[in-house]
Amino acid sequence: MAKPTPLSGFPELLPAQRVIEQQVLDILRHTFELHGFAGIETRSVEPLDALLRKGDTSKEVYLLRRLQEESPDGHAGLGLHFDLTVPFARYVLENSGHLQFPFRRYQLQRAWRGERPQEGRYREFTQADIDIVGPGELAFHHDVEVMRVMVEALAALPIPPVSFQFNNRKLIQGFYRGLGIEDVTGAIRVIDKLDKLPAEEVTRQLVEDVGATPEQAAQCLELATIRVSDTSFVERVRGLGVDDELLDTGLSELAAVIDGCADATTDRVSVEANLRIARGLDYYTGTVVEIYMAGYERLKSVGGGGRYDALADDGRTTYPGVGVSFGVSRTLLPLIADGVLDGSRPVPSVVLVAVNDEDARADSTAVAARLRARDIPCEVAPSPQKFGKQIRFAERRGIPYVWFLPSSEGHGHEVKDIRSGEQTPADADTWAPPVEDLHPHIVTTEEKQ
Amino acid sequence: MAKPTPLSGFPELLPAQRVIEQQVLDILRHTFELHGFAGIETRSVEPLDALLRKGDTSKEVYLLRRLQEESPDGHAGLGLHFDLTVPFARYVLENSGHLQFPFRRYQLQRAWRGERPQEGRYREFTQADIDIVGPGELAFHHDVEVMRVMVEALAALPIPPVSFQFNNRKLIQGFYRGLGIEDVTGAIRVIDKLDKLPAEEVTRQLVEDVGATPEQAAQCLELATIRVSDTSFVERVRGLGVDDELLDTGLSELAAVIDGCADATTDRVSVEANLRIARGLDYYTGTVVEIYMAGYERLKSVGGGGRYDALADDGRTTYPGVGVSFGVSRTLLPLIADGVLDGSRPVPSVVLVAVNDEDARADSTAVAARLRARDIPCEVAPSPQKFGKQIRFAERRGIPYVWFLPSSEGHGHEVKDIRSGEQTPADADTWAPPVEDLHPHIVTTEEKQ
Numbered sequence: 001m002a003k004p005t006p007l008s009g010f011p012e013l014l015p016a017q018r019v020i021e022q023q024v025l026d027i028l029r030h031t032f033e034l035h036g037f038a039g040i041e042t043r044s045v046e047p048l049d050a051l052l053r054k055g056d057t058s059k060e061v062y063l064l065r066r067l068q069e070e071s072p073d074g075h076a077g078l079g080l081h082f083d084l085t086v087p088f089a090r091y092v093l094e095n096s097g098h099l100q101f102p103f104r105r106y107q108l109q110r111a112w113r114g115e116r117p118q119e120g121r122y123r124e125f126t127q128a129d130i131d132i133v134g135p136g137e138l139a140f141h142h143d144v145e146v147m148r149v150m151v152e153a154l155a156a157l158p159i160p161p162v163s164f165q166f167n168n169r170k171l172i173q174g175f176y177r178g179l180g181i182e183d184v185t186g187a188i189r190v191i192d193k194l195d196k197l198p199a200e201e202v203t204r205q206l207v208e209d210v211g212a213t214p215e216q217a218a219q220c221l222e223l224a225t226i227r228v229s230d231t232s233f234v235e236r237v238r239g240l241g242v243d244d245e246l247l248d249t250g251l252s253e254l255a256a257v258i259d260g261c262a263d264a265t266t267d268r269v270s271v272e273a274n275l276r277i278a279r280g281l282d283y284y285t286g287t288v289v290e291i292y293m294a295g296y297e298r299l300k301s302v303g304g305g306g307r308y309d310a311l312a313d314d315g316r317t318t319y320p321g322v323g324v325s326f327g328v329s330r331t332l333l334p335l336i337a338d339g340v341l342d343g344s345r346p347v348p349s350v351v352l353v354a355v356n357d358e359d360a361r362a363d364s365t366a367v368a369a370r371l372r373a374r375d376i377p378c379e380v381a382p383s384p385q386k387f388g389k390q391i392r393f394a395e396r397r398g399i400p401y402v403w404f405l406p407s408s409e410g411h412g413h414e415v416k417d418i419r420s421g422e423q424t425p426a427d428a429d430t431w432a433p434p435v436e437d438l439h440p441h442i443v444t445t446e447e448k449q
Numbered sequence: 450m451a452k453p454t455p456l457s458g459f460p461e462l463l464p465a466q467r468v469i470e471q472q473v474l475d476i477l478r479h480t481f482e483l484h485g486f487a488g489i490e491t492r493s494v495e496p497l498d499a500l501l502r503k504g505d506t507s508k509e510v511y512l513l514r515r516l517q518e519e520s521p522d523g524h525a526g527l528g529l530h531f532d533l534t535v536p537f538a539r540y541v542l543e544n545s546g547h548l549q550f551p552f553r554r555y556q557l558q559r560a561w562r563g564e565r566p567q568e569g570r571y572r573e574f575t576q577a578d579i580d581i582v583g584p585g586e587l588a589f590h591h592d593v594e595v596m597r598v599m600v601e602a603l604a605a606l607p608i609p610p611v612s613f614q615f616n617n618r619k620l621i622q623g624f625y626r627g628l629g630i631e632d633v634t635g636a637i638r639v640i641d642k643l644d645k646l647p648a649e650e651v652t653r654q655l656v657e658d659v660g661a662t663p664e665q666a667a668q669c670l671e672l673a674t675i676r677v678s679d680t681s682f683v684e685r686v687r688g689l690g691v692d693d694e695l696l697d698t699g700l701s702e703l704a705a706v707i708d709g710c711a712d713a714t715t716d717r718v719s720v721e722a723n724l725r726i727a728r729g730l731d732y733y734t735g736t737v738v739e740i741y742m743a744g745y746e747r748l749k750s751v752g753g754g755g756r757y758d759a760l761a762d763d764g765r766t767t768y769p770g771v772g773v774s775f776g777v778s779r780t781l782l783p784l785i786a787d788g789v790l791d792g793s794r795p796v797p798s799v800v801l802v803a804v805n806d807e808d809a810r811a812d813s814t815a816v817a818a819r820l821r822a823r824d825i826p827c828e829v830a831p832s833p834q835k836f837g838k839q840i841r842f843a844e845r846r847g848i849p850y851v852w853f854l855p856s857s858e859g860h861g862h863e864v865k866d867i868r869s870g871e872q873t874p875a876d877a878d879t880w881a882p883p884v885e886d887l888h889p890h891i892v893t894t895e896e897k898q
Contacts (some may be wrong), residue, residue: 003763004499004543007527010492012540014547015554018489033888034821036798036828040467043459043573044493044559048516050453060515066563067497067510067528078456079516091461094453098463100795100846102831105464110493114515124492139831141810314452346549349485361590372483379485382551382588397549439482 009117010124011329016398017336019343019440021126024157024332025108028128031153032106035145037130040105042087044112048077050090060113080112084129084325089312092133092319102134102142108328119337120299120330128153131323133311138320140253143287143307144260150303150324151261154291155269158341158442159331161294162302163270165227166257167277169284169306171250175223175237178244179216186210191224192278224276230262231255233273250286257287285309289324293331302331342443345398350433351378351415352394353403358384363405367413370428371403376438378403391418400437403428458566459573460778465847466785468792468889470575473606473781474557477577480602481555484594486579489554491536493561497526499539509562529561533578533774538761541582541768551583551591557777568786569748569779577602580772582760587769589702592736592756593709599752599773600710603740604718607790607891608780610743611751612719614676615706616726618733618755620699624672624686627693628665635659640673641727673725679711680704682722699735706736734758738773742780751780791892794847799882800827800864801843802852807833812854816862819877820852825887827852840867849886852877 006012013021029039051061062080081087084107092103107129117123130149132142147164154162172191176184190205197205199221206217219240226233234251254273261271279288286307293302305324312319335341351371353364364380371378379399381390387404394402395418403426404414415431416423432438455461462470478488500510511529530536533556541552556578566572579598581591596613603611621640625633639654646654648670655666668689675682683700703722710720728737735756742751754773761768784790800820802813813829820827828848830839836853843851844867852875853863864880865872881887 003545004539006543007492007494007496010494012492013489014544015487015489018487022488033797034824034826036796036826038464038467038796039471040462040464043456043461044561045456045459045573047456063514063516064529065512065514067512080513090453094455095463096452104796104828112493124494134831141807142831145829347485347487347553348482358590375483377483377485379553380594382583382591 009122011122011333013336015346016343016440019346020336020341020442021328021332023442024328025126025128027156028108028153028326028328029106031156032130032149035104035149035152037104037106037149040091040107041109042081042084042091042107044080044110045078046081046087046090048079050086051079051082053086060115062112062114082113083111084109084127085131085311085323088129088131088133089319089321093312093314096135096314096317096319102132102138104130104132106130119334120296120302120327122329122333125327125329128326128328129305129323131311131321133319133321133323135317135319138322140256140286143253143322144257146305146322146324147257147287147289148261148264150291150305150326151264151269151271154303154326155264155266158444159268159293159335160296160340161268161270163272163292163294164261165272165274165277165290165292166254167273167275167279167288168250168254168257168286169278169288170246170286171237171254171275172223172278174244174247174250175240175242176220178242178247179212179219181210181212181216181220183210187212187220188278191220191276192280194221194224194276226275227272229258229270229272231258231273233275237275253286279304279306283308283310287322291324291326296331296334299330299334302327340445343440344443345400345440347379347397347399348377348440349379349397349399350376350437350439351401351403352390352397352399353378353380354387354390354405355381355384356405356407360384360405364403367403367405367428371431374429374432376432391416394418398440401433458571460571460782462785464795465792465889468795469785469790469891470777470781472891473777474575474577476605477557477602477775477777478555480605481579481598484553484598484601486553486555486598489540489556490558491530491533491540491556493529493559494527495530495536495539497528499535500528500531502535509564511561511563531562532560533558533576534580534760534772537578537580537582538768538770542761542763545584545763545766545768551581551587553579553581555579568783569745569751569776571778571782574776574778577775577777578754578772580760580770582768582770582772584766584768587771589705589735592702592771593706595754595771595773596706596736596738597710597713599740599754599775600713600718600720603752603775604713604715607893608717608742608784609745609789610717610719612721612741612743613710614721614723614726614739614741615703616722616724616728616737617699617703617706617735618727618737619695619735620686620703620724621672621727623693623696623699624689624691625669627691627696628661628668630659630661630665630669632659636661636669637727640669640725641729643670643673643725675724676721678707678719678721680707680722682724686724702735728753728755732757732759736771740773740775745780745783748779748783751776789894792889793892794849794889796828796846796848797826797889798828798846798848799825799886799888800850800852801839801846801848802827802829803836803839803854804830804833805854805856809833809854813852816852816854816877820880823878823881825881840865843867847889850882 064078206212284306288306290301291303303326307322309320311321415426513527655661733755737755739750740752752775756771758769760770864875
């Protein structure tokens with residue numbers, strides 16, 4: 001076998017980099033569980049017809065086929081899931097009799113898309129999703145709750161500042177309807193282009209393609225420029241003089257989300273009402289959110305979600321839901337590539353137990369066992385080289401302490417901090433490293449400097 | 450969408466069942482990290498030629514194809530990995546310049562095989578692998594180490610007793626060679642059938658197909674019957690009067706493994722030398738092991754592994770390794786199906802914070818925040834029903850405590866253990882549940898009774 005080369009779009013991490021991803025997943029899981037979200041995993045495959053229901057992603061799906069299969073398209077038409085929402089909706093329907101509703105779950109799992117790989121877009125990637133779903137109806141306060149949980153979760157991560165940009169589909173639809181625009185969906189589709197097209201072109205399309213009057217178009221653009229970090233957007237929208245019942249509901253829902261998240265914000269996580277956010281045209285019906293990361297706006301959003309009044313439907317019961325997804329790979333891989341995040345060491349071991357000579361390996365193994373009995377990760381040196389070489393072995397692995405056993409030189413058990421060079425007598429039943437050394441952790445650029 | 454039905458071979462767990470799997474994965478990870486094994490994950494796909502190198506598994510591979518791809522076999526010929534060894538070997542070669550050797554890693558990950566589903570055999574399943582690999586040479590003591598780590602890991606799991614059945618390929622090969630059997634591989638292949646065929650038939654095949662004399666065949670069978678839990682096998686093999694250098698090495702290596710694991714055994718994990726174990730005919734060259742679970746012998750082994758002198762090879766350097774794999778899905782899913790294991794509750798929440806009325810929801814949310822600040826998982830009741838209904842809501846979710854806020858009835862904050870009915874005054878900044886209630890945990894049949 002020649003030396004293999006990486007597969008574009010299928011990123012892998014070195015051990016120290018995996019420390020970062022693992023710790024981020026641990027923090028997310030911890031936060032989600034504190035809020036009562038149950039962790040589930042779904043199978044990686046879904047029947048193709050379930051995957052293709054959302055038409056616009058169809059070309060990105062990976063199909064499965066068994067190598068020895070006779071008919072290439074036979075095998076029940078299975079494909080790898082391209083997100084965690086489609087499998088979750090199916091899981092809810094399949095297991096509805098065994099779940100307690102409102103059902104709150106988190107899911108930290110991989111998904112696959114056959115799209116062209118680029119920074120932040122991979123063919124295999126990990127997502128973190130939380131959703132609350134209930135049969136028939138789901139109270140609006142769950143919108144506030146689920147968004148606040150993700151705010152808290154991202155505030156706990158050592159990543160650059162993120163901004164939650166909220167809007168509400170009822171607000172937009174009600175505003176357009178109140179304005180008298182008939183093709184509300186068409187108007188949303190055009191306004192959604194404001195990031196890419198100049199305002200004049202958007203205005204032209206609103207008038208020529210959607211059939212709005214120039215005055216209506218101006219109002220639409222005016223709405224889309226509102227972006228504030230508190231609930232003052234309510235007065236600004238009212239100032240535009242549009243009156244609609246759905247608009248009122250949208251305004252009060254969006255205000256409740258902004259208010260509900262306010263005291264969870266930190267210097268690392270902010271929330272804003274951004275009335276330009278539409279989040280595509282698919283199944284969202286109320287709250288919508290896009291999450292952006294400072295300095296990484298080129299990735300577009302690193303997460304998003306919202307309220308859907310029909311996440312799943314089995315013909316008898318409709319399951320509304322509200323959820324938000326965070327792109328773990330999309331966020332971390334660029335930060336790792338840029339050197340913003342690193343792992344403090346590539347191994348869990350905090351201690352290397354030196355070996356005096358090969359016949360005495362059992363003595364070193366016994367010391368290691370005593371350290372492990374108190375949850376101190378360690379490993380025994382692979383060979384009884386000169387101590388200088390054993391220390392350099394620890395150094396190359398980033399292991400901060402080397403344990404020396406009693407030797408013919410007369411000293412007892414001693415432990416050396418190889419960073420400071422300090423070596424002190426130690427007892428394997430009582431010695432412990434400083435808590436910050438115990439496990440590998442994430443190092444950010446600021447800390448390095 | 451009609452109610453979906455499960456896909457055969459792609460098992461999924463309900464939330465309480467996922468508690469079991471998650472806790473098992475946590476215990477494995479903790480044990481592996483205590484021993485200095487670094488956690489890595491590899492991508493899920495490999496180029497098809499890498500997957501097909503091991504010829505006998507080729508028909509089980511799942512191929513990937515993008516839905517919109519023009520030529521079905523174009524897309525670089527990618528398939529899902531069918532184990533964690535092939536991707537690990539490739540990872541080592543690809544990243545050899547960035548790894549410190551001997552490289553010790555664990556991998557808790559899914560794999561896929563298109564084989565016919567049955568109990569313990571799934572098309573998508575999770576494995577836990579540990580390996581130590583080094584370039585050029587890898588000291589034998591790592592065989593002892595890696596096996597001992599897995600003994601400790603499985604001893605920490607709440608599963609029925611498991612038995613590690615060790616053998617050594619050098620021992621078998623040396624014995625057969627010392628006996629004068631020329632077709633050593635053929636003899637191993639025939640002896641491997643002892644579980645399925647009567648001894649007379651195995652003897653016949655050894656004589657007629659492998660060319661052994663009746664005396665040689667009798668010696669082979671005699672060797673295969675040796676099965677002891679200590680190193681007394683050494684004397685018994687010597688008593689068979691075969692003399693060979695490779696046999697000597699095999700005997701001393703196997704004795705070292707049995708000795709090295711001895712004091713890690715418990716009433717839940719035993720080790721044995723079983724000289725019938727061959728573990729197929731593939732790349733093993735020294736230590737081999739199969740792991741069996743009491744009462745579940747029908748699953749055949751729930752894990753296995755051994756020493757391979759050429760795990761990977763990039764044309765310049767050969768990487769010997771030693772590792773062992775534990776079938777997480779293969780072990781847990783039958784235990785869950787049989788009701789041997791269950792999760793104590795399907796939600797992380799230990800407390801349901803009741804809501805007095807919808808306008809006072811923020812008061813309940815504030816109590817929840819204070820509990821979470823001290824790492825107590827909780828959730829707020831979804832609706833301000835009568836307290837009896839809120840208690841029954843907690844009951845259905847398996848949440849043991851309900852928190853009541855001050856109400857017009859005059860009491861202050863109180864918490865109720867809904868199992869005992871006991872209700873006591875409580876302060877959200879100091880109250881904590883008993884530690885055994887804090888998180889969901891695994892319940893075994895014995896505990897239930």
